Amino acid sequence: MGIIAAEAKLSKSAPVVRKYRALIHHQQDKPVQPDISVKHLNKVYADGFRALKDINLDIERGEIFALLGPNGAGKTTLISIICGIANISSGEVKAAGYDIVKDYRKARESIGLVPQELHTDSFETVWGAVSFSRGLFGKPPAPEHIEKVLKDLSLWDKRNSRIMSLSGGMKRRLMIAKALSHEPQILFLDEPTAGVDVELRRDMWEMVRKLRENGVTIILTTHYIEEAEEMADRIGVIRQGEIILVEDKAQLMSKLGKKELRLHLQQPLETIPGQLALEPVELSKDGYELIYTFDSQQEQAGVARLLRTLGDLDIEYRDIQTRESSLEEIFVGLVNE
Amino acid sequence: MNLYGVRAIYNFEMARMRRTLMQSVASPVISTSLYFVVFGSAIGSRMGDINNISYGAFIIPGLVMLSLLMQSISNASFGIYMPKFSGTIYEVLSAPVSYVEVVLGYVGAAATKSVILGVIILLTARLFVDYDVLHPFWMFAFLVLTAITFSLFGFIIGIWADGFEKLQIIPLMIVTPLVFLGGTFYSIDMLPEVWQTVSLFNPVVYLISGFRWAFYGVSDVHVGISVGMTLLFLTACMVGVWWIFKTGYRLRS
Ligand SMILES: Nc1ncnc2c1ncn2[C@@H]1O[C@H](COP(=O)(O)OP(=O)(O)O)[C@@H](O)[C@H]1O
Ligand SMILES: [Mg+2]
Numbered sequence: 001m002g003i004i005a006a007e008a009k010l011s012k013s014a015p016v017v018r019k020y021r022a023l024i025h026h027q028q029d030k031p032v033q034p035d036i037s038v039k040h041l042n043k044v045y046a047d048g049f050r051a052l053k054d055i056n057l058d059i060e061r062g063e064i065f066a067l068l069g070p071n072g073a074g075k076t077t078l079i080s081i082i083c084g085i086a087n088i089s090s091g092e093v094k095a096a097g098y099d100i101v102k103d104y105r106k107a108r109e110s111i112g113l114v115p116q117e118l119h120t121d122s123f124e125t126v127w128g129a130v131s132f133s134r135g136l137f138g139k140p141p142a143p144e145h146i147e148k149v150l151k152d153l154s155l156w157d158k159r160n161s162r163i164m165s166l167s168g169g170m171k172r173r174l175m176i177a178k179a180l181s182h183e184p185q186i187l188f189l190d191e192p193t194a195g196v197d198v199e200l201r202r203d204m205w206e207m208v209r210k211l212r213e214n215g216v217t218i219i220l221t222t223h224y225i226e227e228a229e230e231m232a233d234r235i236g237v238i239r240q241g242e243i244i245l246v247e248d249k250a251q252l253m254s255k256l257g258k259k260e261l262r263l264h265l266q267q268p269l270e271t272i273p274g275q276l277a278l279e280p281v282e283l284s285k286d287g288y289e290l291i292y293t294f295d296s297q298q299e300q301a302g303v304a305r306l307l308r309t310l311g312d313l314d315i316e317y318r319d320i321q322t323r324e325s326s327l328e329e330i331f332v333g334l335v336n337e
Numbered sequence: 338m339n340l341y342g343v344r345a346i347y348n349f350e351m352a353r354m355r356r357t358l359m360q361s362v363a364s365p366v367i368s369t370s371l372y373f374v375v376f377g378s379a380i381g382s383r384m385g386d387i388n389n390i391s392y393g394a395f396i397i398p399g400l401v402m403l404s405l406l407m408q409s410i411s412n413a414s415f416g417i418y419m420p421k422f423s424g425t426i427y428e429v430l431s432a433p434v435s436y437v438e439v440v441l442g443y444v445g446a447a448a449t450k451s452v453i454l455g456v457i458i459l460l461t462a463r464l465f466v467d468y469d470v471l472h473p474f475w476m477f478a479f480l481v482l483t484a485i486t487f488s489l490f491g492f493i494i495g496i497w498a499d500g501f502e503k504l505q506i507i508p509l510m511i512v513t514p515l516v517f518l519g520g521t522f523y524s525i526d527m528l529p530e531v532w533q534t535v536s537l538f539n540p541v542v543y544l545i546s547g548f549r550w551a552f553y554g555v556s557d558v559h560v561g562i563s564v565g566m567t568l569l570f571l572t573a574c575m576v577g578v579w580w581i582f583k584t585g586y587r588l589r590s
Contacts, residue, residue: 045590083431086590105339105433113431119424123356125347135345136432178428 005146033097034058035186035217036082041091043077043241051077053241055091059219059234061185064212066232066249067221070330074241075221076116079188083113096185109138116191116221118171122164126155126174129163129182137182149177152207169200176207189220193227205231225331237334244334252323261292261303263310264319274311290317314334342434345447346442350416354450362454363413365404369458372400376522387524388511388555393466396547399521400462402541405455405480407514410508413447413491418498421588430589436582440492442579447488448481454564455480468552475560476551482567483544489574496587515541520549525557540570 036059043052051074059065059303062081067075082093084104093100096110121129123146128147150156153173158166166174172192179187189208208218208231213228222228228235229249238248245252268287279302294302312315354361356521377393384392405547429439462468470476498504525533536542537558547563550556556563581588 085430132345135341138339153431
């Protein structure tokens with residue numbers, strides 16, 4: 001089955017899937033309201049550019065939601081609107097159940113934001129900057145909480161250092177510490193691991209998991225698929241200002257992923273036998289491997305048929321491997337649509 | 338009311354002033370002292386009294402006003418321009434603070450600094466010239482009102498400015514001439530009639546006149562008019578700030 005066919009299938013099924021999800025929400029999910037609810041959100045920048053087009057999105061309490069999309073898709077714009085940094089053009093957004101315009105105080109109190117860019121005050125100390133953030137968000141001083149946050153982020157030793165003396169990775173940690181200073185219910189991480197070394201990336205993933213265990217809702221944007229794959233419960237794909245898909249990660253993988261079956265042959269083949277000509281089968285260069293690609297949503301009948309045919313042809317194999325396509329492949333398929 | 342938020346901004350700004358103590362306090366004090374040396378002692382000794390006030394004493398209110406205006410504008414405009422410039426403004430925009438609270442924090446801190454500075458300059462002046470304050474309450478009221486008004490004005494400039502030149506240009510090109518032509522060094526009625534009329538369009542005339550009245554009980558225009566004009570500017574600046582936040586002008590895209 002070719003990529004094009006898979007995509008055609010996807011674009012037709014996505015709205016149905018969404019409707020289906022909505023249905024489940026109404027019937028099964030208790031009155032728990034989503035932590036983030038975006039309805040018919042549009043954003044037109046001052047220069048007339050339509051950055052977001054009729055975005056509808058619900059993010060449940062306590063989940064890790066990855067917003068995946070290429071550069072310029074509108075990820076930062078969406079986050080900026082939810083956090084109050086950019087104005088809504090039309091539509092409605094709620095955070096923690098509060099309208100972000102009418103009830104902006106309650107909405108914003110519940111949100112912590114780690115922006116994409118590293119914006120810091122050079123002359124402030126680490127401790128001062130984090131305490132400032134807590135105060136700004138209306139919380140009384142809590143040195144013990146700030147101490148804990150700094151220790152969790154390995155910044156404790158640096159608490160009295162000026163920010164300008166910190167390395168890039170430490171500044172990134174500091175931005176996270178600031179975002180966590182007021183104990184938010186919802187945490188936004190806008191491309192948290194862009195340009196970050198492997199160690200810090202691991203630490204961050206670790207931290208995100210810990211936060212989730214404590215019930216924090218986490219929304220992260222990324223264009224690293226591995227990040228979404230590793231971290232997220234659900235994935236939304238945004239492209240040119242439109243959400244083109246929202247799915248549970250596992251379901252996304254199984255529904256949209258293509259599976260590959262590799263048969264390691266005892267004896268090499270020169271060509272693909274005529275009986276298999278109509279099947280999506282390829283032969284490796286050395287002739288030792290038959291590769292069969294199929295849509296994992298399909299019945300497994302194709303596999304059985306293939307194996308039967310091979311049996312009829314007396315082609316012997318010593319090993320079978322199956323592999324699911326990675327999110328990356330799915331993603332590339334989606335955004336190149 | 339998010340008082341912790343106001344306090345956070347206010348303290349942050351005050352800490353910034355402490356870090357730049359030399360710049361914030363020393364330079365206006367030095368330049369004011371130079372004015373006293375040049376105009377008060379060197380030239381002033383050859384000038385006659387104005388309205389029975391020695392020339393050195395006469396220029397004190399104007400010089401304090403000069404520093405007060407310049408400092409209020411530069412403190413407040415830098416205070417809001419810097420986070421805009423460095424990008425740290427994102428945090429304030431995403432915080433549960435109303436625009437009144439943001440203004441209280443930034444403008445409050447800028448005005449506090451200016452008032453402290455005004456007092457320091459007054460004390461410095463005392464080293465050069467003997468003077469009395471006839472109406473201390475009004476003197477302080479003018480000091481505070483002017484500091485608030487021009488800090489608000491500076492706040493507006495800081496939001497409007499999209500480069501460092503623009504930050505400097507208004508204080509330099511507009512405020513300095515207005516202060517010099519606003520009766521710092523002379524009484525308006527020493528001018529030819531035409532220029533007296535022209536001067537009445539200079540808002541700073543009312544500030545200096547009223548401020549001087551608080552010191553010596555003499556003024557170019559009636560003190561009631563000075564108070565009224567000061568409140569008028571204050572209101573105008575508040576409306577400007579209100580409009581900025583209402584529309585998100587240059588803060589929220
Ligand atoms: N202030 C702005 N004015 C006009 N266009 C903007 C502005 N900010 C972002 N954009 C445009 O909106 C689109 C989405 O940008 P952004 O949300 O930053 O994308 P992403 O975070 O997904 O990379 C881009 O095409 C960008 O050029
Ligand atoms: Mg972005």
